[in-house]
Amino acid sequence: MNAWTTVIGLEVHVQLATASKLFSPAPVAALGEPNTRVHAIDLGLPGVLPLPNAQAIALAIRAALALGAEVQRRSVFARKHYFYPDLPKGYQISQYDEPLARGGSVSLGDGRSCRLHRLHVEEDAGKLTHTDAGTLVDLNRAGVPLVEIVGEPDLRTPAEAHAFLRELRHVLRFCGVSDCDMELGSLRCDANISVMPEGSAQFGAKVELKNLNSMKMVQRALEFEERRQTAVLAAGGRVATETRGWNDELGESRPLRSKEQAPDYRYLPDPDLPALIVGDDEVATARSALGELPVARAARYREHFALPAPDVEALCAERSIGDWFERVLAHGSAPKLAANWLVAEVLPAWRQRGGDLDAFPIAPDRLAELLALLAGGAITQVAARRVFAHLLDHGTTAATAMRELGLDRITDPEVLRPLVQAAIAALPEAAAAVRAGKPKALDALKGHVMRSTRGRADPAAVDALLAAALSGG
């Protein structure tokens, strides 16, 4: 029996989070009435010329830096030709033999990583909808900026492919390059997979898988394809080099086109666009916009704050979470306490509500205030949770919330006097000591009153009542 080695490489398209299209001023939006976000440039009208969007280029450079790729000083836009109604010019502007960036890698965890081959910038095509009445063309998406990230064939299992996509999405979202939503199509993936005998120096025949619309689908399709190819090879057959489409409902891949049917894109340097020259200053700007990468931030949280791994992971899931956490720290909270509260209270409440973390009803300074009360013993853990819930609904300060919840201090002598009497009755030796001129013993009596009010008794008022009760004999 032979053992087999699977070789997988992914090609990922990521939509850049720009306001307008790659080469036209038309706005980018996921939704919108068909063909309402279209400029003459997107329509490929006679005489139009592409105008590069500086924001898109800056985001693409940021993506390259985030992935550790080497940004090329010079890259060239090229035309990729094919006839299809979703492609208004009859060609897509992409990059071919001189891409924006080369190299880089994506961590797979456990010390493994997958190298990247290249990253290039290109425009998206439009969208076709097939109906009974015919095929409808929507060009809202035509010209939307994408980066294509091509991975090296370093992946060995479908699970690794899944890990690759998870980490890639994490890094790119973290850096604000893209929202990387596979369901909305802002992250798309094609997978190349081949199987060879273990130890072979030569890869097997490569199959390209398309129609992979979620990360789970990528993994399922690769698992199917791995089994299919291994079975073919084990039976002494040959795997055809071809493109196959994944049908998730049937749970199988089917041939789309053979190697012989592969289109000839007739790549041509685009004469309408000068070579893209990226200077040191642009790289520096992109690097500063990039900020701290998730890996570096996680290391800092582990090492400087001694936070446990699950907390670190939760705080580094998105840039906004860590940023919010650090604003709480800036208002004086201890890292461990703040991290506990974020993970246990803030994040679940935020996820339930949705929206932007910056719009969360409790601002970082308000949480810090609450944590200070908790740390100072002015409020118990249980009461603090009640205050938190109150803040969530009413958005006031912790002090107001405590008052509104009746968790504020008890200063009324009529309320406190019986409690003071009870303390003296419960601790006669301490009372005697105080009377004998040992004021230190007051602490025990005071503690008794505080316990009986769960910390709500006003210390000054208790002091006054105790003094009055014990001095009078």
Place this chain on the structure above:
Amino acid sequence: MTSPRGSAAAMARAVAAGHVTATEGVRAALARIQQHDPQLRAFVEVWPERALAAAAAIDRRRDAGEHLGPLAGVPVAIKDNLLLAGERASAGSRMLETFRAPYTASAVQRLLAADAIVIGRTNMDEFGMGSTTETSAFGPTRNPFDANLVPGGSSGGSAAAVAADFCPLALGSDTGGSVRQPAAFCGVTGLKPTWGRVSRRGLVAYASSLDCVGAIARTAEDLALWLDTAAGQDPGDATSLPATPPVVTQLAAANDLRGLRIGLPWELNGPGLDDEVAAATDALGAAAREHGAELVGVSLPTVAHAVAAYYLIATAEAASNLARYDGVRYGLRRSGASRLEAMTTASRSAGFGEEVQLRILLGTFASSYGYEAQFHGAAQRVRARLAADFAAAFAHCDVLLSPTSPVPPFPLGSRRDDPLAMWLCDALTVPASLAGLPALSQPWGATADGRPLGSTWTAPAGREDLVLRVAHVLQRHSDHHLRRPLP
């Protein structure tokens, strides 16, 4: 003074000074077009109402004492591949016969900003692919000097319009000689600027890395006037170049050519030329020497490969640029086909003429996988070497002189069936196109039977001022450019 036979500069001055109204000038131009254009067919379409309305507006502004632009009231024709919002632009093609421009080309916007009056669109070879204006879907244009001769092309309509004194200035476009060669054939002056000097936004693309908006006029001075208004960076064209100092003011002081070194590339002035053509260029060189210029021999060794390289690059880019005409969104559509591919094939077969189809096929083949390096790649290497040749030549001279066309204007229909012979006629103009250099053709001499001949000055990139100055000085002291074919 109301005759359109005056120069653009003189007309604009007269309008600004109130010696003549823009309306009178436009009426005179329209009358002349009405009289002669039915025979010549320089125009695909004339816009009398638009032109008269624009003229009236200029006259009102003058009367109100407003400042007027440098081309105030000058009737100007634009080639059918330049867009003017609201008007048709067909690029000489059935494919775009009914296409109406939704925006205005930057080069046309600058004309309008200079207060010129756009009077109509001129005939051209389909998508600029031709040297005779015979490939136009709307029929050929005749040469004003002899109706049996071609006017050259592809900007044949613009050259004929200026030669016939319909207007003193017309816009053209030059990809491989399409302004220079028809200017020579029609006895007028034509300027192809440096690639990128004038914005291409709104110019229907043929071969983008070669396409230049150019102009045709009777005098070099008018071309300088035009260039000063047209040149400069355009945010709508990422390949447009920054502005250079105005040229027209420099011309006033230019009286002679002392100190100017003129290079004669022997590859462009050697055997294979028609004798009368060669003699006319020699005569122009001699005239330049009389005015103080020095003549030196130079060499452009790669020129022998220029036509081949040009056709490989131009056709590959053309196949790409014309892919958008698929019958889906605009332009001609042949309906009835049940399948998309059949609809596109039928539309393109019906919409494109033979020459265009030939070039699309050639360009598609030359850029196909496996042939790309052999053809397009090799052509790009030739292009780079040619640019180096020019740079080396310009170490020894300021401008180059050569005939514009190896042959004088020829009869309509005489070369239609031999594309290769036709393409070889571009041999003298394509080198400057491949190198992106500015070049100007000026009329000088004629054949024994009176057909106009032209010669071309070529300068280093960005030095339109040099070719304009040489031509201007020579035009000051001669009248070749004032020969008029029509009464």
